[in-house]
Amino acid sequence: MIKKDLSFHIFEAESLEELSQEEQKLVLLAKEMTQKAYAPYSEFFVGAAVLLENGEVITGSNQENGAYPSGLCAERVAVFAASAMFPGIQMKVIAVSAKTTHLKIEEPVSPCGACRQVLLEYEVLQKAPIRVLLAKDDGKILIVEKVHDLLPLSFSGNDLKKNDPG
């Protein structure tokens, strides 16, 4: 048996100024989008903004429902809309931000497992990394270079492809 180590990098920016202008705008948009969340049940308001290769920016916020599991996270609202509106156009960066009235958010909110899986699908499809920017209200930003880093040993749609019988 051999032991294998997996590793990835996270960059931490103390403030927005450490990011490119393009990414600064994206983070600000994600923060703005927390205001548009429909989250009456959790009161946890999440915003997301996706920058596409063609320069378009698509935003999303979490949308909840009285039948709880029917809601959707901000990240999936944003990437599904991006793929629906601009199918086949690469996603370069996604920024995510969260706000709540009843808790102090200590660390930047990080996408849930289901969102990681959905983001990974697009990353695998486009064969190019999607950068993930996780912003906190006080200005700190975590930067992950690609979705795969957030979901190692992942399952992807490629695993469903049948082998060529030859």
Ligand code: THU
């Ligand atoms: N939520 C998101 O929108 N994104 C995340 O990364 C984590 C959680 C939403 C789902 C639900 O509406 C609320 O936050 C509480 O879990």
